Amino acid sequence: MLDGLRNSAGVSTLDEAAAKCLEGAKIRNKKFMVLNSKHESDYVWAGSGNMKLWIPLTATKLSK
Secondary structure: OHHHHHHHHOOOOHHHHHHHHHHHOOOOOOOOEEEEOOOOOOEEEEEEOOEEEEEEHHHOOOOO
């Protein structure tokens, strides 16, 4: 089931899917404040106004 969903979305990894979702939501260029970043995690909990979401580091300008 998941393979079919990945194929229809044109992605092969979770990071690619999350980055596509961020682009689709038109928040790619929005400025976010990192609210939580766990050690050794590939994601950060970020917020902007009343919007809060997990963002993959590969979709940010942050680095580990």
